[in-house]
Amino acid sequence: MVKETVVEVEGLRKHYPPDVKAVDGIDFEIHAGEVFSLLGPNGAGKTTTVEILEGLRNPTAGQIRVLGAVVPKDYARIRKRVGVLPQNFDPFDRLKARETVVYWAGLFERSLQKKEVDGVLRTVGLTARADALAMHLSGGEKRRLGIAMALVGEPELVFLDEPTTGLDPHGRRELWQVIRDLQKAGRTVLLTTHYLDEAEQLANRVAIMHKGKIVAQGTVEELLEKAGAGRWIVLSRPGEGAWEAVQRLGLPCRREDHGIAVHVLDIRRLRPVLGELTALDVDLGEIATRRDSLEEVFLKLVGARLEEGEIRA
Amino acid sequence: MLADLRAYGKQFLRSWAATFFIFIFPLLLLGLFGAIFSNTESSKINLHVQDQDGTPTSALFLDILNGTGSVNVVLVDEGADLQAYIREKSATAALLIPAGFEADVYETLAGNRTGLVNVTLYADPSQAAAMGIAQGAVGGALTGLNFALSNTRPVTGMDFEPVAGAGLTAIDFFLPGILGMTILTTPFFGMANTCAEYRARGYFKFLATTTLRKGEWLLSKALWYSALLILAMFVMIAFGLVLFEMTLTLTPLALVIVVAGTMMFVSMGMLIGVFLRDVETATAVANAIGFPMMFLAGSFFPLETMPGALRAVAAAMPLTYVNEGLRATMVYRNDATALVHLGVVLVLTAVFFVVAARAMSWKGK
Numbered sequence: 001m002v003k004e005t006v007v008e009v010e011g012l013r014k015h016y017p018p019d020v021k022a023v024d025g026i027d028f029e030i031h032a033g034e035v036f037s038l039l040g041p042n043g044a045g046k047t048t049t050v051e052i053l054e055g056l057r058n059p060t061a062g063q064i065r066v067l068g069a070v071v072p073k074d075y076a077r078i079r080k081r082v083g084v085l086p087q088n089f090d091p092f093d094r095l096k097a098r099e100t101v102v103y104w105a106g107l108f109e110r111s112l113q114k115k116e117v118d119g120v121l122r123t124v125g126l127t128a129r130a131d132a133l134a135m136h137l138s139g140g141e142k143r144r145l146g147i148a149m150a151l152v153g154e155p156e157l158v159f160l161d162e163p164t165t166g167l168d169p170h171g172r173r174e175l176w177q178v179i180r181d182l183q184k185a186g187r188t189v190l191l192t193t194h195y196l197d198e199a200e201q202l203a204n205r206v207a208i209m210h211k212g213k214i215v216a217q218g219t220v221e222e223l224l225e226k227a228g229a230g231r232w233i234v235l236s237r238p239g240e241g242a243w244e245a246v247q248r249l250g251l252p253c254r255r256e257d258h259g260i261a262v263h264v265l266d267i268r269r270l271r272p273v274l275g276e277l278t279a280l281d282v283d284l285g286e287i288a289t290r291r292d293s294l295e296e297v298f299l300k301l302v303g304a305r306l307e308e309g310e311i312r313a
Numbered sequence: 314m315l316a317d318l319r320a321y322g323k324q325f326l327r328s329w330a331a332t333f334f335i336f337i338f339p340l341l342l343l344g345l346f347g348a349i350f351s352n353t354e355s356s357k358i359n360l361h362v363q364d365q366d367g368t369p370t371s372a373l374f375l376d377i378l379n380g381t382g383s384v385n386v387v388l389v390d391e392g393a394d395l396q397a398y399i400r401e402k403s404a405t406a407a408l409l410i411p412a413g414f415e416a417d418v419y420e421t422l423a424g425n426r427t428g429l430v431n432v433t434l435y436a437d438p439s440q441a442a443a444m445g446i447a448q449g450a451v452g453g454a455l456t457g458l459n460f461a462l463s464n465t466r467p468v469t470g471m472d473f474e475p476v477a478g479a480g481l482t483a484i485d486f487f488l489p490g491i492l493g494m495t496i497l498t499t500p501f502f503g504m505a506n507t508c509a510e511y512r513a514r515g516y517f518k519f520l521a522t523t524t525l526r527k528g529e530w531l532l533s534k535a536l537w538y539s540a541l542l543i544l545a546m547f548v549m550i551a552f553g554l555v556l557f558e559m560t561l562t563l564t565p566l567a568l569v570i571v572v573a574g575t576m577m578f579v580s581m582g583m584l585i586g587v588f589l590r591d592v593e594t595a596t597a598v599a600n601a602i603g604f605p606m607m608f609l610a611g612s613f614f615p616l617e618t619m620p621g622a623l624r625a626v627a628a629a630m631p632l633t634y635v636n637e638g639l640r641a642t643m644v645y646r647n648d649a650t651a652l653v654h655l656g657v658v659l660v661l662t663a664v665f666f667v668v669a670a671r672a673m674s675w676k677g678k
Contacts, residue, residue: 016678056518056676084522086515094324106316107523133327 003031006157006188007053012062014048014212022048023059024212032156035179035189037199039294040209042309046192047087049209050161053190054084067157080108083150087161087192091145093135097126100134101148108153124148124178140171147178157188164198165309176202194309196294206294208301215301220294227300229292230265233274239283249276259285314529322537325503335499335545339491340552343484346491347557350483358443360384360450361407363395368415373461374432375410378454383446395435405440406447409433422462484553485561489639490612492546496571497607497632499545500538501578502599507534508586508673509595521675531583531670539575546571566642566651573658574635580665581631587673606630611637634658 007030014023023045030036038046051057053066055075064071067078091100101120105112112120121130124144129137134145143163150158160179164172172195179202182189193199199206200220207217216223235242236259243260246253251273252263262277264270270289277284298306305312325331360378364371379386389398389407399407410432420426434451436444460466511517520530546567553559582599589595608614609623610632616624627633638654641647 051518054522056521057678079522079524082522084519086519088515089519090514092320092324092516094327095320099320099323103316103320104523106319107520107525109524 005029006032008065010063013060015060021212026214028207032188033186034204035183035202037203037206038192038209039199039206041194041306041311044209045212046209047161050159080153081156083155083158085146085150085160085163089146091134091142096131096133097145098130104149105152120148140167140174160191162192200294210302223297224292227297231270232290233262234288235260235284236286238285242282245280245282314533318533339495339549342491346487347484358446359387360447361387361389361404363389364410365391365412366410366414370415370418371410374458377457381450381453383450405437405443407435484557484559489643490636493636494607494612495545496542496574496635497578500575501582501603504579504582505585505595505599506592508583509589509592513591517675535576535579538579539572542571542575561643564642566648570638570655577658577662580669584669606632631661
């Protein structure tokens, strides 16, 4: 079954004089009901791309259609069908969570009944904090309130621009659940992030952006396959001398928390390598295998690691 | 737009600082000015007098001086060092009646001496009001003494009436200035901060994703501040009526000037907020513009008392036209003059609004 295309981007460029190419000729599509992630370091061009799709910036070149409208020309026509959570969102300090939802609904020409407001707050897990001033909410609660604001117009398409940046692990997990619930409810989500695990956990499809270009896109499995990803043999809590013994085998390996990870690029070599390891006369601890993650894919495609939104050589 | 108006209003009223500066601060100023200028007793000053002559003539002079009602005569021991006494008591005004005062007076009356027989007034020039009162009282007392010595009586005199008619009190003259000051501070500082904050926190971009238009947002702010300042005006008038028996007239033109002035300062604040990226800088710049304007535009001092150069500066201050317009219609009941000031305010409002609205962009480049 062919899914409806909600966003179509073709040859999108955004250049700033004299020679800054914020977005440098990208193409992608987002289908109805999927979570599509633009993944990349800070400065990759993710937010510029999203703001162009939101009608907030004019592109230098390219064709963009959002919900069938040509953007930015006809954006006003689809405004009510799109929900937006901007980057670094911080709600209005002196409005309560409930009042904020009512206010934002009013800006979409919707008058919400109390029951409907409660429903929106329940969706983002803010029922208990409905009457708290936004200035008294935690970082995670503020972002969830931002998502509630994005949802007040019952949008078909939701843009979430780095929704978990700056949150603690607990806040991130809570927000992930909200995004999963949006997906279950059948909404289409464009999620930008610089967290590899976030894209891997939440997105149906991922586009990796670097220096204004999309260097790869597809499902996580497709990206792993394209990048020639392999497997890791993980030795948990190995005995004394294990690290030196593994190193002597000349296999690509690294130390991890409480263990050693040995990389096997060709999956057909997994069994022989396991044999070499178990033949060692040391305590290897518990042995498990895991597949490569987007981290390795990113490293292969870009030639550098992505940590906290920054490129590390 | 109503949703925006309601939300902005709630946020404003939940800010203690904002509420204080629009409702409480003007009342404090009114109370202060009212207490200072409505009580005539408070305009009396202490005049420290050393009578080194100690004669019936000097005693007569002191009686006349006491009778002016402008000074409380405080006698200084005749053997004291008057200069040291003045320093010790931080006296703002002191008078020396020299020894031989009576003798010199009679010598002069007999034609044996030429020139005037002088007393010496010491006064602090930095305390202009006190010095003026002392000079007036001593001068009046000397004139009285001259009449007494020459066995004549004054023929002409003076009645006093407030310039805008009987019944007006000092607070009637101050209220338009205080109101003008509030019309400046609340929307001007408020909008400068709001615009800078909205830019810094990305709210303008966020608003641009809704159905609210930029013009509606601006209008909702202008409506909010107009309603707030009309309310503040009623509170100030009620305060003046109850505490100081104020009698000034609330005219329809005054309401129009309040609204027009509010629109003007909303636009000016917006103009500053549009060009400055953070709240701290916007506040500093708004203060640097607003506070001098408050003093130079005749909110607290009459423009006539200012030096020529400052009067020229005052003429360039938008607040001057709000203050003068309000005084013209509320105090002098001169609506023709008030309309001229209103015209200037409206032209400035249009200019500031158009420039600010054009400069303000909710979207990115």
